[in-house]
Amino acid sequence: MDLRGLGALGTVAAEWLLLGWLSGVDWPAHARSGALLRAPTWALRLLVGSVLTGLAQLVLALLGPGFGAIPLVIATASVGAGALRLGLRRAPPGSGHGADRVDLAHRPDPADLTDLAAKAPPDRRELAGWLVLGLVLLVATARSIVVPEAGWDAFSHWGLRAQAYALAGTIVDAHSEHEYYPPLVPLLEAWLYLHRGAVSIDLGKTISALLGDAFAVCLAGHLRLSLRAAWLAPWLGAAIVVGATALLESFWTGQADLALTAYLTLATLALVQWQRDHRNQWLLQAALFGAAASLSKFEGLPRVGVVAAALLLEALLTRRWGPPLRASALLLAAAGAASLLWTAFEASHGITANAEHFGQVQLTAIGSVVVTLVAVLGGVRTGGGILVAVLAWAVAGRCMVSTRLRLISLVVLGELAGTLLAFLMSASPEIEVRTSATRLFEQFLPLALFAGAVGLRISRPEPTPAERVL
Numbered sequence: 334m335d336l337r338g339l340g341a342l343g344t345v346a347a348e349w350l351l352l353g354w355l356s357g358v359d360w361p362a363h364a365r366s367g368a369l370l371r372a373p374t375w376a377l378r379l380l381v382g383s384v385l386t387g388l389a390q391l392v393l394a395l396l397g398p399g400f401g402a403i404p405l406v407i408a409t410a411s412v413g414a415g416a417l418r419l420g421l422r423r424a425p426p427g428s429g430h431g432a433d434r435v436d437l438a439h440r441p442d443p444a445d446l447t448d449l450a451a452k453a454p455p456d457r458r459e460l461a462g463w464l465v466l467g468l469v470l471l472v473a474t475a476r477s478i479v480v481p482e483a484g485w486d487a488f489s490h491w492g493l494r495a496q497a498y499a500l501a502g503t504i505v506d507a508h509s510e511h512e513y514y515p516p517l518v519p520l521l522e523a524w525l526y527l528h529r530g531a532v533s534i535d536l537g538k539t540i541s542a543l544l545g546d547a548f549a550v551c552l553a554g555h556l557r558l559s560l561r562a563a564w565l566a567p568w569l570g571a572a573i574v575v576g577a578t579a580l581l582e583s584f585w586t587g588q589a590d591l592a593l594t595a596y597l598t599l600a601t602l603a604l605v606q607w608q609r610d611h612r613n614q615w616l617l618q619a620a621l622f623g624a625a626a627s628l629s630k631f632e633g634l635p636r637v638g639v640v641a642a643a644l645l646l647e648a649l650l651t652r653r654w655g656p657p658l659r660a661s662a663l664l665l666a667a668a669g670a671a672s673l674l675w676t677a678f679e680a681s682h683g684i685t686a687n688a689e690h691f692g693q694v695q696l697t698a699i700g701s702v703v704v705t706l707v708a709v710l711g712g713v714r715t716g717g718g719i720l721v722a723v724l725a726w727a728v729a730g731r732c733m734v735s736t737r738l739r740l741i742s743l744v745v746l747g748e749l750a751g752t753l754l755a756f757l758m759s760a761s762p763e764i765e766v767r768t769s770a771t772r773l774f775e776q777f778l779p780l781a782l783f784a785g786a787v788g789l790r791i792s793r794p795e796p797t798p799a800e801r802v803l
Contacts, residue, residue, distance in 0.1 A: 338536040339478070341528035346543055352385050352410050353378025357418035358618060360554060361610070372463070373554025376547040377618075380595065381417075383521060383544060384625040385410040388671070390520045391628070394504040395678045400520075401502025403527060420617060455564070462567030466553060469571050470546045477542035477585040482534050484586035490514070491587050492534040495522035499532050506684060513686040515675050517628040518589040538587035545584045548595035549574045552779065555602045559737070559787045573782045576718040579775035590772045593629040593636070596622040598779050601640050601744050604660060608740060616660060620667035627668040628675060632755070636776065637668040639751050643743035650739070694754065698762040702753065705766040715771050718778055725785025732791040733784065741784040748777040 358381045360374040389409035390400040400406045455463070482488065490509045497507035498519055506512060521544075522537035529536060553570030557563045574581055583591035600622035607615035627634040641661040648657035679685070710716030726733055733742045752773050759765040 335529075335533065335536055338525075338529050338533065338539075341525055341530075342536075342539050342543065344528050345525055345540075346379060348407060349379045349382025349386060350375060352382035352407075352414050353380070355411060355414035355418065356381050356385065357414075357421045358621070359614060361558070361606075361612060361614065372550050373557075376550035376554070379547045380544065380551065380599070381618075381621060382410075382414075384517075384596070384621055385413045385417075386524060387517045387520045387625070387628065388413060388674075390524065391504070391516065391674050391678070395674060395681075399501070399503030400524070401527065406524070417617060417621070421613065459564035459567060462564065462571070463553075466549065466567045466571040466574075469574060470549055473574075473581060473584040474539075474542040474546060477539050480585055482538050482585075482587060484538075484588050487538060487587035488534060491519055491522070491589060492537060494519035495526065495537050495587070496532045496534070498523035499526035502527075504678060504682075506682060511631070513679060513684050514589075514631050515628040515633060515672070517625060518587070518592050521592075522587060534587060538585060541587060541591050542584045544595055545574075545580075545591050548591075548599065551599055552602075552783070555599075555606070556783065556786065558606060559783075560790050562790065565786075565790070569786045573779055573786070576721055576782060577775060577778045578714050578718060579771045580718075580779060583772075583775065588772075589630050590775055593626055593633050594776045594779060596625040596629060597633070597636055597640075597776060598783075600626060600637065600664070601741065601780055602783070604640070604644065604664070605737075605740055607660065609737070611656070616663060619660070620663050623664045624667040624671035627672045632773075632776075634668055634672050635751060636748060637664065639747040640744050641665045643740055643747055646743055647740050694757050695762060696757065698757055699753075702756050702762050702766055705763045706770055709767055709770045710774070718782065719774060722778065722781040722785050725782070725789055729785060729788030729791065732788040735788075735791060737791065738784050738788055741780055745777055745781045745784060748780075752777075 353375075356378070358377065360377060386406065389406050389412075393400045393406060393409060398405060482492070490511050493509045494507045494512070494516065495518075497505050498516075499522075504516060504520075518540070521540050525537060525540055526532045549570055552573060553567045556569050557566035560566055560569075580591065580594060583594070600619045603615045603618040603622065606612075607619065623637045623640070626637050641664050644657045644661040644664070648654045648661075651657075710719055732738060755773070756762045756765050756770075
């Protein structure tokens with residue numbers, strides 16, 4: 334065990350927590366009852382700090398100084414944190430389009446007791462759930478630290494780029510298989526190497542566990558805001574992490590799918606929460622995590638585009654265009670600006686994309702794609718989580734298109750359609766399905782499971798006073 338590497342990982346986590354705290358991005362006050370429930374706040378701050386650090390590294394690499402000087406990167410990221418804090422102060426909760434007018438379009442469900450549940454202090458059942466979630470994450474993190482890297486792409490692409498970045502102190506052409514892929518994950522791994530003073534792919538992958546732990550805690554926090562039975566939140570959070578097998582396995586590999594999953598999911602859930610209370614905290618979170626998703630993988634920007642399109646479709650269904658249009662524009666602007674930073678670096682350093690992701694749509698291959706998908710996802714390990722999500726949606730029925738869940742449902746269905754389209758556009762659809770289906774479905778499966786869990790609770794009738802006593 335590399336003790337100095339663990340020390341470097343702890344130092345990086347502390348820096349990200351500090352940057353997140355400086356940014357002022359926070360969990361809603363009514364969701365912070367009890368010292369234990371500060372955990373989602375600090376998990377959120379860690380993820381915000383990771384995004385600010387990666388953006389600072391990219392900006393410094395584009396401008397020329399590079400990110401070899403750790404204090405310079407922290408100072409640059411602190412400027413970004415200050416800008417976020419200033420944005421929050423200049424746009425207090427309920428400002429802009431006005432909470433009063435929006436509430437007319439999103440009248441609360443009389444049976445929706447989630448705000449009261451979020452304010453309630455945790456009981457023994459919830460405390461036990463947080464303990465179980467913590468144990469799951471502890472085991473996953475320990476495995477990431479102890480077990481060597483086994484992911485092929487982690488060596489041939491993400492790890493190779495991170496090594497080259499760390500040794501050069503800036504972004505360089507590592508001549509990897511997918512050099513044009515967005516650089517956020519290699520940048521974060523390189524940041525860890527700089528603190529360690531050495532390069533080790535087995536150490537670099539522990540960044541995934543750090544991001545995954547924070548993501549899981551934030552997911553449980555969002556569940557607590559969305560469920561009438563708040564005590565179920567950590568239990569369901571643990572179930573989603575364990576049930577989405579590809580997500581759990583990403584904790585111990587340095588590939589970028591977990592990062593994209595975390596940032597995309599939290600951007601979407603922030604928009605869902607914003608629909609309910611229109612706090613500008615949520616919009617800023619959505620914009621920041623949308624930018625991070627676009628810098629995580631090649632498919633990140635299109636997936637963020639699906640979320641923006643779902644917002645517009647939601648506006649069409651509710652016939653209220655103002656707030657959804659502004660939210661969609663902010664999300665696309667943040668993701669687009671982040672992508673433009675990377676595009677500018679690529680153009681100035683001669684990094685070009687190949688044509689592997691671009692081609693004609695092969696509609697005749699739809700049958701073979703579906704058959705291959707069934708074969709690939711037919712096992713408990715590869716498709717168990719997907720089956721659970723499908724069954725939960727089927728049982729919840731009409732609740733999946735209720736005001737509270739419609740946006741998530743639109744996003745999940747849109748991401749599913751986009752994934753199928755990507756298969757049909759590849760040079761060899763069947764091979765693409767065999768090699769990529771599990772990780773591509775991983776990127777939006779937590780959202781599907783989240784919606785299914787909330788939908789099942791909504792579909793249950795409210796207990797009578799006598800039943801509450803029992």
